[in-house]
Amino acid sequence: MQTPDTAKTPVTVVGLGLMGQALAATFLRSGHPTTVWNRTSAKAAPLVAQGAVPADSLAAAIAASPLVVVCVTDYDAMHELLEPLAGTLDGRVLANLTSGTSQQARDTAAWAARHGAAYLDGAIPASPDGIGTEAADIVYSGPASAFEEHGAALRALGAGKATYLGADHGLASLYEAATLSLMWSILNGFLHGAALLGTANVEATAFAPVAQKGLETVGGWLAGYAKQIDDNAFPVADASLAVHVASMEHLVHESEFLGVNAELPKLAKSLGDRALAEGLGDGGYAALIQLLRKPAEIHP
Ligand SMILES: NC(=O)c1ccc[n+]([C@@H]2O[C@H](COP(=O)([O-])OP(=O)(O)OC[C@H]3O[C@@H](n4cnc5c(N)ncnc54)[C@H](OP(=O)(O)O)[C@@H]3O)[C@@H](O)[C@H]2O)c1
Numbered sequence: 001m002q003t004p005d006t007a008k009t010p011v012t013v014v015g016l017g018l019m020g021q022a023l024a025a026t027f028l029r030s031g032h033p034t035t036v037w038n039r040t041s042a043k044a045a046p047l048v049a050q051g052a053v054p055a056d057s058l059a060a061a062i063a064a065s066p067l068v069v070v071c072v073t074d075y076d077a078m079h080e081l082l083e084p085l086a087g088t089l090d091g092r093v094l095a096n097l098t099s100g101t102s103q104q105a106r107d108t109a110a111w112a113a114r115h116g117a118a119y120l121d122g123a124i125p126a127s128p129d130g131i132g133t134e135a136a137d138i139v140y141s142g143p144a145s146a147f148e149e150h151g152a153a154l155r156a157l158g159a160g161k162a163t164y165l166g167a168d169h170g171l172a173s174l175y176e177a178a179t180l181s182l183m184w185s186i187l188n189g190f191l192h193g194a195a196l197l198g199t200a201n202v203e204a205t206a207f208a209p210v211a212q213k214g215l216e217t218v219g220g221w222l223a224g225y226a227k228q229i230d231d232n233a234f235p236v237a238d239a240s241l242a243v244h245v246a247s248m249e250h251l252v253h254e255s256e257f258l259g260v261n262a263e264l265p266k267l268a269k270s271l272g273d274r275a276l277a278e279g280l281g282d283g284g285y286a287a288l289i290q291l292l293r294k295p296a297e298i299h300p
Contacts, residue, residue: 001051005031009153012036012065014058014081015072015098016043022128023071023097023157028052029132030156037061039081062088067150071097075104079111090116093146095154097122097138102170102177109142109169118146121169122154123176137161141171186215192255192264199258225286234280234287241288242281245272 008031013024016038024047027034036044037055044054055061062068062085072078078098082089094117096108105121112119120142126135136158140147147154147164155162165171190211194204221238228234248269255262271291280287 001049003031004028004033004051006033008032009067009150010035010065011153012055012061012068014038014061014068014070015077016040016047017071017073018128019097019124019131020071021047022131023069024052025050026132026157027069027153030153032153032156033065035061035064058082059085059088062092065092067093067095067153069095069097074098075100075108078108083111086111086115093118093120093150095120095122095140095146095150097124099123099176100173102173105141105169105173118143119169120146120150120154121172123172125176125179131157132159134159134161137163139163139165139172139175141165141167142169143167188264192261195260196255196258199260225284228284228286229289234283236282236284238285240281241272241275241283241285244285245269245276245281248272 010033011027012035013020013027014037016024016036020036020038021043024034024036028047028050033053034047034051035053035055036047037058037060038044041054044052048054053064055064058081068089070078070082072081075098078096082094089112094112096105096119100108109119109121120140122138122140124131124136124138126133126138130136138154138158140154140162141164144164144167147162151162165175190207193211194207197207198204224237228237248265251265252262252269255265271288274297275281275288275291278290280290
């Protein structure tokens, strides 16, 4: 049982699913007086055993703390819970760690402002067992004053780390989306590579260190590509886009010849072909951003 440090900011955690439990337990361990509420009240029991105060109602939970952290399944659930009690948020900081889109974050910020609450939108880059460690360097967007006011409590969730991205409430979910796009592209590429090598009975464990090294090489290119994107100028750094597209063609053929799914290299090649058709072939690979900035054209 943790004895709360009354000098520390009281925190309320609404939503005690897997993530909410981890958030509340971490606030408790770091000494914050912690009030908890969950639709299914039985889930509060392990936290109460650790020193949390169970609120009788959601209204009482909100009233208990200047910082209200919400982590439920989605924004619909969050609005369903909070809208009937919106008036009670006046003067509080609402930190929403529920996953959603940038537009949902911006709309929720406007709604919170109408009810006198400062709104921070957060995205969690960790699983529940990472909360309370540096892996949980949660990113926040919204008013800097709210982040600074409650920085100590918010940093407790990341073992002293939390990152403020800026005033635009949509930034946290946009950074999360950008990171997920990168993650799935990397993982799909790894799985496709493992499938190709598997046709020669090469085990994925043999491929993993080679893939890791390849990622480090490509990771080293990112800063240079980023500068090109920001400058909107794409001189050839390693190979021209036309050379890349020719290699994509080889990858499509190799995949098809080996009887491996060729959708991924075909997707890369179709983007590359469109870039060549738009006259970008003599530039560097980052010129593809010009296609990715706009919706895909649908070819019947
Ligand atoms: N778990 C992860 O690894 C992870 C990582 C990063 C971000 N997140 C995000 O964190 C959020 C919560 O995830 P989780 O893993 O904690 O999910 P979870 O274990 O399924 O818990 C969902 C929570 O939402 C509550 N809830 C759902 N619908 C509700 C409604 N209509 N009214 C009131 N409460 C409602 C549930 O209450 P009951 O207990 O009453 O059902 C429960 O407290 C999600 O947005 C998720 O994307 C999770």
